[in-house]
Amino acid sequence: xxxxxxxxxFYLLIxxxxxxxxxxxxxxxxxxxxxxxxxxxxxxxELLILYDxxxxxxxxxxxxxxxxxxxxxxxxxxFLESYGGSSDxxxxxxxxxxxxxxxxxxxxxxxxxxxxxxxxERTQLQxxxxxxxxxxxxxxxx
Numbered sequence: 001x002x003x004x005x006x007x008x009x010f011y012l013l014i015x016x017x018x019x020x021x022x023x024x025x026x027x028x029x030x031x032x033x034x035x036x037x038x039x040x041x042x043x044x045x046e047l048l049i050l051y052d053x054x055x056x057x058x059x060x061x062x063x064x065x066x067x068x069x070x071x072x073x074x075x076x077x078x079f080l081e082s083y084g085g086s087s088d089x090x091x092x093x094x095x096x097x098x099x100x101x102x103x104x105x106x107x108x109x110x111x112x113x114x115x116x117x118x119x120x121e122r123t124q125l126q127x128x129x130x131x132x133x134x135x136x137x138x139x140x141x142x
Contacts, residue, residue: 020099020101020102020103020104020130021097021099021104023050023104023130023133023135024097024099024104024106024128026050027047027050027128027135028092028094028106028108030043030046030047030050031047031092032090032091032092033046033047034047034076034080035085035090035110035112036085036087036088036090037084037085037086037087037088038088039080039084039085040080041077041080044073044076044077044080045073047076048069048072048073048076050134050135051069051072051134051135051136052069052131052132052134052135052136053068053069053070054067054068054069054136055068055069055072055134055135055136055137055138056068056136056137056138057072057075057137057138057140058137058138058139058140059139059140059141059142060139060141061141061142083114083115083116084114084115085112085113085114085115086113086114086115086116086117087112087113089111089112089113090111090112091109091110091111091112092108092109092110093108093109093110094106094107094108095107095108095109095123102129102130102131103127103128103129103130104127104128104130105125105126105127105128106125106126106128107123107124107125108123108124108126109121109122109123109124110122110123110124122142123142124140124141124142125140125141125142126138126139126140126141127139
C-alpha cells in the first residue's frame with residue numbers, strides 16, 4: 001500500500017476546490033497506483049475519492065457502461081483480483097491534454113504487466129467530465 005500524496009490528503013482534509021489540471025494529475029497518479037502488483041482496495045478507494053457518487057464510466061468500444069462510484073469500485077476490485085498488476089514497473093505518460101471548462105481530454109501511453117505476465121502497452125484517450133470538483137463521467141477509448 002502506498003502512502004497518500006500530500007495533495008490528496010490536503011484535498012481530503014479540506015475538500016478544497018482543485019483545478020481541472022490538478023484533478024487530472026491526481027487522477028493519473030492514483031490510477032497508476034491501482035495497477036501495481038501490491039495494489040489493494042485502499043488504492044482503489046484513493047482513486048475513487050476523486051469521483052462523484054453518481055459517476056459513470058463508459059468504454060464505447062466494447063459497449064461497457066458502469067453507473068455509480070460503488071459499481072465502478074466493484075469493477076476495479078474484480079480487475080485487481082482477476083488480472084491485477086504483476087510488477088511495480090507501471091508507466092503512464094501524458095501525451096496530450098485539452099482542458100475546456102469542466103471537460104478534460106487526455107491522451108496517454110500506459111504500460112504495465114498483468115498477473116499472467118502479459119505485457120499491456122497501449123495508447124488511451126479519456127474524456128473526463130468534471131462537476132463540482134469531482135469526476136462525473138469518463139469515456140475511455142483504447
